[in-house]
Amino acid sequence: MRGTSVSGPYGYICSTTWGVFDLSPFRPEIEALEQNGITRVALPRITDPKVIPLWFGEGDAVTPQFIRDAAKAALDEGQTFYSHTRGRQELRDAIKDYLDALYGVDIDPARITVPGAAMMGITIAAQMALTTGDHGLIVSPNWPNIETAYRVTGAEVGFVRQREGADGWQLGAREIIEQTQKRTRAIFVNSPCNPTGWIMQEDDQRELLEFCRARNILLIADEVYGRLVYDRDIAPSFLSISRDDDPLIVVNGFSKAWAMTGWRLGWVVTPTRSATHWAILSECFNTGAASFVQIAGTAALRDGESVVQDLRGRYRDAREIVMQVLASHPRIELSEPQGAFYAFPRVRGLRSSLDFVHGVLDEEDVGIAPGYTFGPHNDAHFRVCFAQSHPRLREGLERVLRYIDRHENDFASREESS
Ligand SMILES: Cc1ncc(COP(=O)(O)O)c(C=O)c1O
Known part of the structure; x- marks a missing residue:
């Protein structure tokens, strides 16, 4: 039991921190929810400027000025x-x-x-x-x-x-x-x-x-x-x-x-x-x-419409960077994404995507998302969002590869034993 049960003011048992076997006012489905793997990894370092953030589904481009102006004018009009x-x-x-x-x-x-x-x-x-x-x-x-x-x-x-x-x-x-x-x-x-x-x-x-x-x-x-x-x-x-x-x-x-x-x-x-x-x-x-x-x-x-076209062009070029940097690495299997702005590579010899992304974050200051959180059978994968500006993206991807190379022996031995 995780929670601490105490006697409440009306004589019944209540718990200060609800655990699996404690009484809880919440439905079991809510008690059983787990934080998704992206937030779980990112939260402790979400504001750290040292981190290259390829973990969330957004880029570093601010919303275009004319859209922000429309919101400002609306507020000024009451x-x-x-x-x-x-x-x-x-x-x-x-x-x-x-x-x-x-x-x-x-x-x-x-x-x-x-x-x-x-x-x-x-x-x-x-x-x-x-x-x-x-x-x-x-x-x-x-x-x-x-x-x-x-x-x-x-x-x-x-x-x-x-x-x-x-x-x-x-x-x-x-x-x-x-x-x-x-x-x-x-x-x-x-x-x-x-x-x-x-x-x-x-x-x-x-x-x-x-x-x-x-x-x-x-x-x-x-x-x-x-x-x-x-x-x-x-x-x-x-x-x-x-x-x-x-x-x-x-x-x-x-x-x-x-x-x-x-x-x-x-x-x-x-x-x-x-x-x-x-x-x-x-x-x-x-x-x-x-x-x-x-x-x-x-x-x-x-x-x-021009915003959509500009972003699309930028992401198309970013996809090329991803393929250039990641796809040729001997440990990585990656097919070219047809749409959206993510790549979901598989790393040969990878057993725990969570350990992997924590390792990349700790040693290389790059935020990526663990494959396990994207449904069953994805624990050898990780996800990168390629909507970041190109130099940052390239630097982030190269650091991920540097991490993989540094730990080559671990991947190789796990691949052999599997
Ligand atoms: C597949 C998918 N659906 C929906 C959303 C949510 O979009 P919104 O920001 O409009 O809530 C996302 C955001 O990452 C997404 O990836």
């Missing part, structure tokens, strides 16, 4: 009040115009809600579909917060893992469908994928959506990296093939494509019939995103 719980009308209109133009569709405006950041959209979506006794499926490797959002619901969590072969990371709709159960109520797909860069092909999207329609399973499609693709214009989107009342929630946001991670702004496209539920739930979570932030988001969508 935009400090509650907003509509599903988002300000002009922002929802801008999102509709943006999506219609990008994907050649005509989205029903009632499908669009701005709950707060994309993460909030995912959390609400998971809670709409899952509860204790259900099964929720996640395409992995996956960003760890997805698993947490699922676990909070009390549902059992299952994974279907992409395969890495000569052509990079692959997974077909059939393989996802085969991992569903009778109790499966939600499937989470993030394409382009954090951390692998995998992109789901349109035929596979069709097949999976058709299956979800037939089985009435909620498909949560996370498309926050949809603009960050390097060998084509845009990633295939479920929006191009969906109908208004499909069991589909497409999540997107401003964090990645407009460099707005700290603003906590995103949107969801949902079935038309769930609009009221989104209004109710958004009200419970945060009563809508901050008004001045939404005004900044509107400016980003209306005038920010």
Whole structure:
């Protein structure tokens, strides 16, 4: 027992620090939550200027000036009040115009809600579909917060893992469908994928959506990296093939494509019939995103296409640096990421990704993320975010290699004994 039990003022036993066997006011699912591996490694040194931070999903570029100016002007005009719980009308209109133009569709405006950041959209979506006794499926490797959002619901969590072969990371709709159960109520797909860069092909999207329609399973499609693709214009989107009342929630946001991670702004496209539920739930979570932030988001969508293109160009060059520096190293297996801004290399002979990233941080002052936190069977991997400015990125990657070379004997002996 971890906690200390003491006699409370009313004579019953309570605990000062809740442990596994102590009485706790919290649900067991909450007690069982673990901090994700990225935060666990980063927290102790998060403000240390010596560290080259390749661990979180953001770069070092500040949000463009015209977006910041829009927020400042909104504050000066007194935009400090509650907003509509599903988002300000002009922002929802801008999102509709943006999506219609990008994907050649005509989205029903009632499908669009701005709950707060994309993460909030995912959390609400998971809670709409899952509860204790259900099964929720996640395409992995996956960003760890997805698993947490699922676990909070009390549902059992299952994974279907992409395969890495000569052509990079692959997974077909059939393989996802085969991992569903009778109790499966939600499937989470993030394409382009954090951390692998995998992109789901349109035929596979069709097949999976058709299956979800037939089985009435909620498909949560996370498309926050949809603009960050390097060998084509845009990633295939479920929006191009969906109908208004499909069991589909497409999540997107401003964090990645407009460099707005700290603003906590995103949107969801949902079935038309769930609009009221989104209004109710958004009200419970945060009563809508901050008004001045939404005004900044509107400016980003209306005038920010060049921002998206600039960032994309910068990340494409960064991807090249990653491939140049890491891929030729004899201990590293790495296929070129097709989208997003991460590389997810495997280190031959690596047993514990957590020990590895702690070692790199302690000896080389580089922050990277441990593979174990991205779902099962990833403990020989680590993740780097390549959105940092290029000289810092190159320096960080070279230091990771220096660490690997310094410990070559350890990797070699572990490889032999495995
Ligand atoms: C796959 C994925 N989905 C969602 C998010 C969250 O985006 P937001 O900052 O809008 O909450 C992230 C952030 O890293 C992500 O990697």
